[in-house]
Amino acid sequence: MKSVDTKPSPDHSAILRVIRSIPVGCVASYGEVAERAGLPRRARLVGRVLGEVPPGEEVPWYRVLRSNGRIAFAPGSRGFREQVRRLSGEGVLVVSGRVDLARHGWDRNLDAVLWAPPAPSAKKSAAKKNVSSKKR
């Protein structure tokens, strides 16, 4: 036997390693994963690798989304529903196939969360008595 074995590509394992390290309840974009794996601009490779991951592997593939927080699968498709289900199961809110990265993003800037942005509803209702009705 010379070289008929599988492909232990370092990039491949690096990507899986990063994905496996995404905390529960958090999500990351393909681009982020690629970057953290030392492969900047290789977002597509991340998608390809995930597609090759055999079922049964302990890889939280569902925590990986597009850079805009949208699920990569076509809405309504099998994978789409499965991903929504899994994310919801971890407490990640998914609205219209989309996740609020400022809230669940792994790479999110903590300032955005700790500083608490001004009430966006100040335009419609000029603060009646309940300043915050959503978030938290």
Next chain:
DNA sequence: GCCCTGACGTGAA
């Protein structure tokens, strides 16, 4: 080896 496709990303119109 060339061409097309794709679990992507970003900037511009």
Next chain:
DNA sequence: ATTCACGCCAGGG
């Protein structure tokens, strides 16, 4: 918010 054009790169035909 949407659509388009490009950039990137591994596979498959």
